[in-house]
Amino acid sequence: LLAGADPHFLAPSPQPHSAEQHELRDGLLDDPAHIDPKFLYDALGSSLFTAITQLPEYYPTRCEAEIFERHGQDIARHIGPVQTMIDLGAGDCAKAERMFASLRPRHYVPIDISADYLESAVRRLRLSYPDLRITPIGLDFSQALALPADIAPEQRLFFYPGSSIGNLDPDAALAMLRRIRRQCAGGGLLVGVDRVKPRQVLEPAYDDALHLTAAFNLNLLRHVNGVLGSDFDVGDWSHVALFNSERSRIEMHLQARHPVTVTWPGDARHFAAGERIHTENSYKFTPPAFTDLLRRAGFDGIEHWSDTRGWFSVFSARA
Numbered sequence: 001l002l003a004g005a006d007p008h009f010l011a012p013s014p015q016p017h018s019a020e021q022h023e024l025r026d027g028l029l030d031d032p033a034h035i036d037p038k039f040l041y042d043a044l045g046s047s048l049f050t051a052i053t054q055l056p057e058y059y060p061t062r063c064e065a066e067i068f069e070r071h072g073q074d075i076a077r078h079i080g081p082v083q084t085m086i087d088l089g090a091g092d093c094a095k096a097e098r099m100f101a102s103l104r105p106r107h108y109v110p111i112d113i114s115a116d117y118l119e120s121a122v123r124r125l126r127l128s129y130p131d132l133r134i135t136p137i138g139l140d141f142s143q144a145l146a147l148p149a150d151i152a153p154e155q156r157l158f159f160y161p162g163s164s165i166g167n168l169d170p171d172a173a174l175a176m177l178r179r180i181r182r183q184c185a186g187g188g189l190l191v192g193v194d195r196v197k198p199r200q201v202l203e204p205a206y207d208d209a210l211h212l213t214a215a216f217n218l219n220l221l222r223h224v225n226g227v228l229g230s231d232f233d234v235g236d237w238s239h240v241a242l243f244n245s246e247r248s249r250i251e252m253h254l255q256a257r258h259p260v261t262v263t264w265p266g267d268a269r270h271f272a273a274g275e276r277i278h279t280e281n282s283y284k285f286t287p288p289a290f291t292d293l294l295r296r297a298g299f300d301g302i303e304h305w306s307d308t309r310g311w312f313s314v315f316s317a318r319a
């Protein structure tokens with residue numbers, strides 16, 4: 001009866017209500033706990049990732065740039081004329097920009113979950129390429145791939161660089177490639193893929209001397225606090241990156257430095273010292289394994305190019 005006078009009565013429900021909150025809650029209560037790597041990419045996380053790509057230890061970006069530089073014309077010949085280039089996970093748009101000279105797209109559609117970060121990159125691009133039509137889309141394309149209907153599928157070249165496909169588990173990677181193929185029948189896909197190599201090269205790329213990757217991983221907890229209303233303290237956790245050779249993937253985890261209880265509206269979870277939250281996988285492929293994945297997704301006309309050390313490959317395929 002006195003509900004109107006109780007300041008707590010109309011407080012938001014303590015149960016998680018958004019889809020993201022549900023997803024986070026389920027992952028945190030799972031055993032072992034996990035958080036989807038998309039939570040790495042708030043505005044600060046996206047900036048940290050851009051910084052990571054400049055680290056001496058993080059070879060993928062430089063290897064891929066070398067491939068585009070040395071084989072750009074060959075790649076463009078394989079693809080043929082490009083009307084619309086759809087950039088999946090565009091970030092700062094720098095990778096696509098490197099291909100503009102050889103691919104000469106008329107329309108560029110960068111898609112990224114971090115819409116603010118994308119907007120500032122697009123503002124810069126518009127100044128440098130006044131004749132290029134640019135349609136930025138802020139979207140979590142891991143969920144759905146809705147594109148403007150006025151772009152005919154055969155005019156679509158999907159650009160999926162940086163080995164981001166490697167951040168999906170095998171089933172999800174296959175599903176994503178199938179979804180892309182359905183969206184570009186008669187068009188194509190240009191995709192960057194990181195290759196299997198010795199642990200001595202792989203692990204420092206994900207655990208660098210400047211600890212930027214540690215900051216990138218830990219920042220996910222601050223992002224999660226904002227979304228879920230949890231009370232993660234970054235100081236309670238340390239960054240772990242290791243190569244799981246059986247599953248051909250780098251794994252990133254956050255490991256409790258001491259016993260920690262994390263709470264959020266409606267729930268709590270206790271973590272013992274040393275207990276981990278799995279935050280990311282980054283799969284590494286051999287060229288035959290990735291060719292096979294593309295074929296299973298329905299692509300053909302598959303060709304690939306590699307850097308001089310054979311650490312990274314770029315695949316072109318027809319849908």
Ligand code: AVI
Binds near residue numbers: 162165166206281282
């Ligand atoms: C975006 N993605 C391809 C990066 C990778 O290498 O898996 C993300 C990353 N995680 C740690 N460092 C970089």
